[in-house]
Amino acid sequence: xxxxxxxxxxxxxxxxxxxxxxxxxxxxxxxxxxxxxxxxxxxxxxxxxxxxxxxxxxxxxxxxxxxxxxxxxxxxxxxxxxxxxxxxxxxxxxxxxxxxxxxxxxxxxxxxxxxxxxxxxxxxxxxxxxxxxxxxxxxxxxxxxxxxxxxxxxxxxxxxxxxxxxxxxxxxxxxxxxxxxxxxxxxxxxxxxxxxxxxxxxxxxxxxxxxxxxxxxxxxxxxxxxxxxxxxxxxxxxxxxxxxxxxxxxxxxxxxxxxxxxxxxxxxxxxxxxxxxxxxxxxxxxxxxxxxxxxxxxxxxxxxxxxxxxxxxxxxxxxxxxxxxxxxxxxxxxxxxxxxxxxxxxxxxxxxxxxxxxx
Numbered sequence: 177x178x179x180x181x182x183x184x185x186x187x188x189x190x191x192x193x194x195x196x197x198x199x200x201x202x203x204x205x206x207x208x209x210x211x212x213x214x215x216x217x218x219x220x221x222x223x224x225x226x227x228x229x230x231x232x233x234x235x236x237x238x239x240x241x242x243x244x245x246x247x248x249x250x251x252x253x254x255x256x257x258x259x260x261x262x263x264x265x266x267x268x269x270x271x272x273x274x275x276x277x278x279x280x281x282x283x284x285x286x287x288x289x290x291x292x293x294x295x296x297x298x299x300x301x302x303x304x305x306x307x308x309x310x311x312x313x314x315x316x317x318x319x320x321x322x323x324x325x326x327x328x329x330x331x332x333x334x335x336x337x338x339x340x341x342x343x344x345x346x347x348x349x350x351x352x353x354x355x356x357x358x359x360x361x362x363x364x365x366x367x368x369x370x371x372x373x374x375x376x377x378x379x380x381x382x383x384x385x386x387x388x389x390x391x392x393x394x395x396x397x398x399x400x401x402x403x404x405x406x407x408x409x410x411x412x413x414x415x416x417x418x419x420x421x422x423x424x425x426x427x428x429x430x431x432x433x434x435x436x437x438x439x440x441x442x443x444x445x446x447x448x449x450x451x452x453x454x455x456x457x458x459x460x461x462x463x464x465x466x467x468x469x470x471x472x473x474x475x476x477x478x479x480x481x482x483x484x485x486x487x488x489x490x491x492x493x494x495x496x497x498x499x500x501x502x503x504x505x506x507x508x509x510x511x512x513x514x515x516x517x518x519x520x521x522x523x524x525x526x527x528x529x530x531x532x533x534x535x
Contacts, residue, residue, distance in 0.1 A: 186266055186305065187289035189493060191486030193308025197476045198424050200356040200396065200489055201307055203267070204314040204413075206322050207341045207350035208300040209332040215342040216279060216295040224279035224295050231283070231294065234328035245324050247290060252280040258507075261498030267305065269293055290321055297342045298350075300325065307486075309420055311353060311413050319409075338405060348405030353416045356385070357423060360395040360473045361430035371426065372397070379403050380419060385465070394465035394492070399423070435477065446474030454525050458511070459518040464495045471525070482529040491524055 188201040209215065210230070213223055228249070235247060252260060252274070260274040268291040269282050276296060283292035293301040302325070304318040332340040338348035346352070362368045372382045385396040399419065401412050434442055449470035453459070459467075468488055475483040493499060495517045501508050504516060 187287045188305035189489045190307045193310045196308040199309045202311050202355045203305045204318040205352045206302040207298040207346045211330045211332045247283040247285050253277045262502050265496040354400035355420050356398050359427050363395045365430050394469035446479050453521050456518045458514040
């Protein structure tokens with residue numbers, strides 16, 4: 177079986193960029209299909225293999241050897257279930273794609289800024305992930321990868337409809353742009369529900385940290401465009417950026433209000449979370465996400481200056497069940513995962529703050 181790296185860092189985890197205190201990451205995803213092949217859900221295994229063969233030819237082209245475009249192709253059936261779970265936890269493939277073992281594949285760039293899902297809902301889903309609010313950079317890279325592949329693949333496209341996709345909601349540009357934000361103050365002040373309702377009315381979708389159908393664990397929300405037809409790519413990107421900046425201002429305003437009116441409550445909340453994380457011997461996944469959210473808020477407010485946004489995002493990924501087992505290099509029971517998770521968080525936070533490692 178093949179294997180993917182257990183590196184905790186990906187491009188989107190680096191943490192640098194505009195509004196990095198609130199915007200964890202952004203993503204641009206392009207849905208594309210090849211004209212003469214049926215959509216993936218209607219494909220035979222032979223047709224799925226044919227598409228992979230065409231992709232390999234495209235990747236062997238001289239233009240695909242530049243650092244921006246150099247990618248490795250992984251067949252999902254050649255990856256272990258654990259490796260596929262790690263890719264999901266790092267947002268490089270979807271949970272749906274991880275189950276598509278027979279037909280599915282993924283293209284990954286070395287720094288994981290680019291991941292191309294092959295034979296998911298569409299033939300290609302080109303994803304570019306960047307830290308903070310760098311939508312223009314993600315779109316530029318996504319467009320470059322798209323152009324590279326289109327030189328070798330005949331995309332399904334109609335002048336009156338745009339790019340044709342398996343799901344009608346993606347027809348047109350085929351572009352989904354999204355941002356992942358940390359909004360604890362809006363949650364604490366009970367403004368998150370009202371905000372989400374207004375965002376939906378503006379034509380955006382709201383999801384939890386792990387995508388469609390998931391909760392906003394750790395006060396982390398994903399916002400993305402719903403409309404792909406009738407708007408240009410630039411309009412979609414600009415609209416999402418504008419909405420994101422408005423949400424950022426609302427969160428910052430809520431934080432200022434909390435600091436003025438309930439500073440003692442905030443400090444207690446942050447330091448209690450930090451105390452648990454630096455001393456706990458057992459940590460569940462859900463508890464770790466929530467406590468790391470509170471510590472992240474403390475870091476942003478200046479209570480915990482030794483910590484970094486990148487380090488806390490890295491912990492968010494490294495404490496997921498699959499990643500813990502990848503680091504341990506063997507399967508772990510639920511209790512063993514809780515033990516490993518607590519030890520990892522304890523060591524990382526104490527090292528970042530200069531505290532003695534202790535037991």
